Amino acid sequence: MKRVKAFAPATVANVSCGFDILGFALDSLGDTVELVAKESPGLTVKSIKGDGGKLPLEEDKNTCSIAIQAMLDAMGSKQGFDIYLEKGLPLGSGMGSSAASAVAALVAANELLGNPFDKKDLLPFAIVAEKAACGAAHADNVAPSLLGGFVLIRDYFPPDVIKLPVPEGLCCTLLHPHYQLNTSDSRSVLRERIPLKDAITQSGNVAGLIAGLFQSDFELISRSLKDVIAEPYRASLLPGFETVKSAMLRAGALGMGISGSGPTLFVLSKGAHLHEKFGSEAKKIYDQLGLGLDMYFSKINTQGGGLIQS
Numbered sequence: 001m002k003r004v005k006a007f008a009p010a011t012v013a014n015v016s017c018g019f020d021i022l023g024f025a026l027d028s029l030g031d032t033v034e035l036v037a038k039e040s041p042g043l044t045v046k047s048i049k050g051d052g053g054k055l056p057l058e059e060d061k062n063t064c065s066i067a068i069q070a071m072l073d074a075m076g077s078k079q080g081f082d083i084y085l086e087k088g089l090p091l092g093s094g095m096g097s098s099a100a101s102a103v104a105a106l107v108a109a110n111e112l113l114g115n116p117f118d119k120k121d122l123l124p125f126a127i128v129a130e131k132a133a134c135g136a137a138h139a140d141n142v143a144p145s146l147l148g149g150f151v152l153i154r155d156y157f158p159p160d161v162i163k164l165p166v167p168e169g170l171c172c173t174l175l176h177p178h179y180q181l182n183t184s185d186s187r188s189v190l191r192e193r194i195p196l197k198d199a200i201t202q203s204g205n206v207a208g209l210i211a212g213l214f215q216s217d218f219e220l221i222s223r224s225l226k227d228v229i230a231e232p233y234r235a236s237l238l239p240g241f242e243t244v245k246s247a248m249l250r251a252g253a254l255g256m257g258i259s260g261s262g263p264t265l266f267v268l269s270k271g272a273h274l275h276e277k278f279g280s281e282a283k284k285i286y287d288q289l290g291l292g293l294d295m296y297f298s299k300i301n302t303q304g305g306g307l308i309q310s
């Protein structure tokens, strides 16, 4: 019986100024999917571990099977698979949980089908799954989870994605306060129309961030980590946001923003040495708010989803 296992990493979407068009991948945290090729057609989600029983096993609701089905439809294939999913990410946390499942499933299915697709060409299938999970066909989690590193989504129709360089020493601390926020709820507070002055500010910052990544210019990266489109509206959904942000910047962060649609916050720094300081400062604030906190430290994962050799 043919079987393979694949891993896909957690991701930070938006990266402050890049709403829906920028994201990066994290090390170690992520989802694992094992696929077994069946003799008969049909996708069956056999088991899910690590989700506390919250995720759907139905093949038209789980992002693993939705993504694989989109891929099989594109090929005109009736190949069947049994799917075993291990969630390594908290749900609704803003770390790209639904995306990691879809990407790991696609990488595994592509391998079992004899690699009919280049890795980049799996992206449209992952986007179909993301739309099903959170109502929006955004690619800023699935693209970095698939390709690794920082990824720019220049256009969606069709997807045009560009891998950006990762400056040596750029590190990320994730602060995950213990409450859940769904992407659809976080999107519902956003404005439909953006004033011209905000569009100009945001474009300047996206361009500055990308130039900073190309030039390994940490000062420029820091100046550009500003968001006038989503953060001002989403901050009200995140207890303690402004206090934590001020504390992180005082502690030496290059910048702090909402990871995806939250509630996890990402803190970028030059080097790993500030990680513990960020954690202890944030913990004091969340303790006062009566909220638990998990912290993760990660380099930028430049590989993206891949097979696990067993």
Ligand SMILES: Nc1ncnc2c1ncn2[C@@H]1O[C@H](COP(=O)(O)OP(=O)(O)OP(=O)(O)O)[C@@H](O)[C@H]1O
Pocket: 011, 013, 055, 056, 061, 062, 063, 064, 085, 090, 091, 092, 093, 094, 095, 096, 097, 098, 099, 101, 102, 133, 134, 141, 181, 182, 183, 184, 259, 260, 261, 262
């Ligand atoms: N394998 C999966 N199949 C179906 N739904 C999933 C799967 N994994 C996660 N989800 C669900 O997808 C929904 C969308 O996730 P949501 O986008 O809110 O959070 P996230 O993926 O952690 O982060 P982000 O804000 O970065 O997208 C959540 O309700 C989550 O429980």
Ligand SMILES: N[C@@H](CCO)C(=O)O
Pocket: 013, 014, 019, 020, 021, 094, 096, 138, 140, 141, 183, 186, 187, 230, 259, 260, 261
């Ligand atoms: N760009 C999306 C990411 C969700 O993870 C949003 O901010 O709604």
